[in-house]
Amino acid sequence: EALTAAAVRQLDGLTGAEDPADARALVELAQRADRLGGIRLGDALARLAADGSPLMRGAAGAVRVLLGQEEARTFGDRVASWVDGAGDPESRTALTARLAGLLTAAGPLLESAAPALEPLLDRVAELSDRGFLDRLPALRGGFDTLSPAARERLLSTVEERLDGERPSDTGDIDPAALARWTRADLAAREALAALGLLPTGRSEEDGTTEDPGHGIVKPAAPTASAPTLAPADRWRLLLGRRSSRLPASARSLATALDELYGQGRGEGSRGDMAGRGRGGREASYPGVREWSEELAALFGPGIREEVLAAAAAAGRRDVLMELDPDTVRPSVDLLRSVLRHAGGLPEARLAALRPLVRRLVEALTRQLATRLRPALHGTALPRPSRRPGGGLDLPRTLRANLATARRRPDGTVLVIPERPVFRSRARRAADWRLVLVTDVSGSMEASTIWAALTASVLAGVPTLSTHFLAFSTEVMDLTDQVEDPLSLLLEVQVGGGTHIAAGLRHARELVTVPSRTLVVVISDFEEGYPLGGLLAEVRALVGAGCHVLGCASLDDSGRPRYSTGVAGQLVAAGMPVAALSPLELARWVGEKIA
Incomplete structure (x- = not known):
């Protein structure tokens, strides 16, 4: 009981978690702690559901339903609102992560709790074809968290509920009259076809068009009046199951997404034999370029870019060469994916990739500098x-x-x-020294990128000498590259353990005037070595008169994933700890040196 209570007190440290393993651990802890009762667990879950990372919002919301702390219908309405709000790349990425958190924590929830599923059913059915296609890759990515068998069960549940609603679709119309009207409609279509008045290249049977260049059947442009994709077909697409039952106009959509989500798992169009105990054996696309062109034709250039970025994050290096440096949308997530694979590429391919990395770094640094410079205004002007x-x-x-x-x-x-x-004019001499001690262990990848970009901006302040120390179990001094974030990021090798004390020990060697030295530690504080050494280093810096700050995370959201227990001991030793955005860090620096 004491251990469980202590673990509950640490839940705030999961606010910024992005690892599905943290969502699974949250479920296990919540079930154990719920048996003991207590208000603290409910408060912690409510905070995670409201302020956590997208993954943790989904996971905490599902756990609250499982524990009876929130009504299933209320949570279902919230899930539907995630779909409503997914109108731009950032919100679609968040939608995928939220669904992944929900389904990781409580996969059977949508299948067994009808009130949680109904709002999502309504929302998927009500979307226009364009709105659904824009959200389809994000939805498919979220539901891919479930195993194929679990998605098959969920699809059966969805189809049962949709079948139960179909008799009411025609209202009070007499079935005999409906049959007469249908025959008349078909006869009219045949007459129009005989006169050549149907749209050219459009199939009379399923409303598809054929691309003469590729021989690929593509869905015809959706009309604004009524959706052409039935609700059940939409669920087959977003769950990647039973593609043989899709109309021909939608099978190309399933095949394009299978290239990302269905490799080796018998998904979608390749999973038509899965129900008979066999996996699909159809060949994949001839190459990533053909796949990229197909994505652009089916979903549009913007969604194509998002799917390729998701493929890069999933480990497909070949898609990186298809991203156009001049048109790509800069984001830290994409830069993370590119840098993650750059280290394993041969020099020839790395040289081809360098323009993309340079474009992303320059754009992100420029955007960051625009926000940071006002906070540093007093330090840079005469x-x-x-x-x-x-x-x-x-x-x-x-x-x-x-x-x-x-x-x-x-x-x-x-x-x-x-x-x-x-x-x-301000003196050009470096009056103050800033030492960024940056954790580059595997869990700190995003903060490492933000730290490098922030360091490059702060290096332009004339009264500030900026040093950059990267540490895992070893310490690297990359100060000579701090003004070039591209070289800095390509030099940093993310991974390994965590030895914060070693980083602080090296930082202490750089101190010449303690009262004019800022030491900022960016880490999740999961110290892999005895904690006494870390606390001793912090006390030595504070005792000497240095200004010390701990960043539990450094990113635009300011959501940390860190050890609250270690952070509490560091605060007691004299190091304030906070989760900061780059702007908030720049303000802290500006206040100290102004």
Whole structure:
């Protein structure tokens, strides 16, 4: 009981978790702790469901339903809202992660709890064809968390519920009249076809068009009046099951997604034999270029880019060469995927990949610098002075001479500058030293990228000397590359254990003037060595007069995944610990050195 209670107190450390193993651990802990009762567990789960990473929001929400802390219908409405809000690349990525968290924590929940499933059924059915196709890869990626057998069971549940609703689809129309109208409609179509009045290249049977260049059947453009994809077909697509029952217009969609999600698992169009105990043996696309072209034709260039980025994150190196550096949407997630595979590539292929990495790094650094520079404004501009020499600082002069302000008869205001304030150039010497001690163990990949980008921006501050130390179980001083984030990121090797004390020991060797030294540790504080050494290093830096700060995470969301127990002991030793965004870190630096 004591161990379980201690573990519950650490749940806030999972706020930024992105590993499905953390979602599974959350379920196990919650089930064990729920037997003991207590309000702390409920509060922690509510915070995770509201403020956690997308993965943890989905997982914590599902766990709350399992424990009876939230109604299944309420959670189902929230899941449906995730689909509603997935209108841009970031929200679609979040949708995949939220579904993955939900299904990792409680896969059978949608299958067994009808109130949780009904809002999602309604939302998938109500989407326009374009809206559904935009969200289809994200939905498929989330449901891919389930095993093929679990998705088969869920599809059976969905089809049963949809079949139960079909008799009401025609309202009170007499079946005999409906049959007469259907025969008349078919006769009219035949007459139009005989006169050549049907759209050219459009199949009379299933509404498909044929691409003469590739010989691939593609779905015709969806109309705005009514969806062409039936709800059951939509669920077959997003679950990757029973593709043989899809109309020909939708099978190409299933095949394109199978290339990412179905490799070696008998999915979708390759899984038509799976129900008879055999896996599909059809060949994959001839190459990644053909697949890329097919994705663009089926989903559009934007969704194509998202699918290729997901494929890169899943380990497919060949798709990286298909990403156009000039049109790709820069994101830290994509940069993580590229850097993860760059280290294992031969030099020839790495050279071909370098323009993409350079484009991503430059774009992300430029975006970050735009946000950080206002926080560093006082450190980068010339300092005010009463001694003539530089240009007049008009805003400060006005504020310093408000007492002399006089209103003229014509209504204008006259200020007599008895105390003018001039600008004098800041010294180019590095008055302050910033040492970024960055954890590059496997769990800190995203924060490592943000740390490198942030360091490159801070290196441009004239009154600040920025050092970059990367550590796992060894320490690397990469200060000479801190102004070039591309070289810095290509040099960093993410992985290995965690020895924070070694990083701080090296940082202590760089201290010359403690009172003008900032030491920032970016880590999840999962120290792999005796904790006494780490606490001793922190006390030594604090005792010398250094300004020390611990970052439990460094990214735009500011959601940490860290050891709250170790962090608490570091706070007691004199090191404040917080989860910060780069902007918040820049503000802290600016306040210290201004």
